Amino acid sequence: MNLRIPGPTPLPDNVLQIMSKQMINHRGVEFGQILNSVTENFKTLFQTKNDIFVYTTSGTGGLEAAVVNTLSPGDKVLAVVIGVFGERFAQIAEVYGADVTRLVFEFGTGADPDKVKQALDADPSIKAVLVTHNETSTGVTNDLEALAKVIKSYDKLLLVDAISSLGCIDLKVDAWKCDVVVTGSQKGWMAPPGAAMLSFSAKAWEAVEKSKMPKFYFDAKKAKSYLEKNQTPWTPGVPTFYALHVALNELVKEGLDSIFARHIKTAQKTRDGLKAMGLTLFAEPKYASNTISSVKVTDGLDGIKLLKILLDEHDTVIAGGQANLGGKIFRVGHLGYVVESEIDAVLEALKQALPKAGFKA
Numbered sequence: 332m333n334l335r336i337p338g339p340t341p342l343p344d345n346v347l348q349i350m351s352k353q354m355i356n357h358r359g360v361e362f363g364q365i366l367n368s369v370t371e372n373f374k375t376l377f378q379t380k381n382d383i384f385v386y387t388t389s390g391t392g393g394l395e396a397a398v399v400n401t402l403s404p405g406d407k408v409l410a411v412v413i414g415v416f417g418e419r420f421a422q423i424a425e426v427y428g429a430d431v432t433r434l435v436f437e438f439g440t441g442a443d444p445d446k447v448k449q450a451l452d453a454d455p456s457i458k459a460v461l462v463t464h465n466e467t468s469t470g471v472t473n474d475l476e477a478l479a480k481v482i483k484s485y486d487k488l489l490l491v492d493a494i495s496s497l498g499c500i501d502l503k504v505d506a507w508k509c510d511v512v513v514t515g516s517q518k519g520w521m522a523p524p525g526a527a528m529l530s531f532s533a534k535a536w537e538a539v540e541k542s543k544m545p546k547f548y549f550d551a552k553k554a555k556s557y558l559e560k561n562q563t564p565w566t567p568g569v570p571t572f573y574a575l576h577v578a579l580n581e582l583v584k585e586g587l588d589s590i591f592a593r594h595i596k597t598a599q600k601t602r603d604g605l606k607a608m609g610l611t612l613f614a615e616p617k618y619a620s621n622t623i624s625s626v627k628v629t630d631g632l633d634g635i636k637l638l639k640i641l642l643d644e645h646d647t648v649i650a651g652g653q654a655n656l657g658g659k660i661f662r663v664g665h666l667g668y669v670v671e672s673e674i675d676a677v678l679e680a681l682k683q684a685l686p687k688a689g690f691k692a
């Protein structure tokens with residue numbers, strides 16, 4: 332099976348094997364060592380000295396943890412929305428009672444820092460800004476460095492969804508002053524679903540002290556006090572931690588420069604291959620993501636039929652469009668553990684399937 336969706340992503344053999352290891356006491360020394368190693372390696376890969384917590388939850392749980400730990404009902408929040416996941420982040424803040432203003436950009440493009448600046452000028456009472464680093468639903472990577480520069484020049488709290496970018500695309504958490512950054516194990520981390528990782532800056536901790544949103548499972552203060560004794564407050568997803576332990580050691584050994592270069596190369600190869608077939612990419616070129624490529628469904632193509640033919644005849648799974656992009660785009664994931672032959676294979680499968688799905692280049 333060539334699983335080319337933006338998570339869960341395929342895993343290397345050594346990561347698969349470690350997950351069949353017997354369970355251990357999650358309050359014992361061995362688990363404590365694993366948690367310690369995983370947390371320290373995440374600091375390296377997040378490029379941060381901030382606190383990092385590994386929650387047993389999916390990425391969305393991580394977004395919820397970012398919101399409930401730092402905000403209070405009634406807080407003014409600016410949600411920068413460039414796709415489905417940006418909208419989800421906004422909804423979470425709203426559900427917990429934040430006063431959310433959305434700054435929506437056309438799907439397929441990135442957020443304009445000047446527009447963000449205007450929005451912050453227009454309402455000085457805004458406390459926090461929500462930004463998606465890599466919008467998986469559109470295949471767009473925001474210029475987070477430029478956005479963060481604007482947002483931090485106003486000294487706002489910056490909460491970042493980096494679920495499908497961290498560990499693949501450069502994100503300097505400390506240098507760019509990101510206050511809370513969220514990622515998920517099943518995207519770029521060569522690990523299975525089940526963990527969300529969050530970093531908290533000093534400014535984030537000040538916000539935690541004042542936060543009045545209800546929280547229990549995701550309480551960062553509990554996470555911090557337990558991490559001091561090398562534990563998690565609640566029972567962790569032990570096999571996911573085994574996997575992260577092995578995967579992160581490899582990623583740290585490989586080094587960030589090599590990880591980023593690998594993703595750039597694979598993404599370029601994917602985009603070049605798609606364009607060579609006469610397809611049109613959905614994302615504006617300067618924002619094209621190096622973890623996921625989005626393609627317009629045009630020229631007679633039946634997107635649903637395409638996915639079915641790829642599965643039935645080529646044992647290949649790609650992703651369709653989400654929400655109102657359903658039927659309008661398809662997406663090819665190239666994040667985490669992906670080798671070039673898998674990109675060759677998905678491109679070859681597409682080449683054969685496209686005409687059968689009605690595409691007339």
Ligand SMILES: *Cc1c(COP(=O)(O)O)cnc(C)c1O
Pocket residue numbers: 337338389390391392416463465466467492493494495515518
């Ligand atoms: C996958 C993803 C999410 C949601 O993560 P789940 O693990 O499915 O809860 C949120 N934001 C982005 C950018 C994602 O790619």
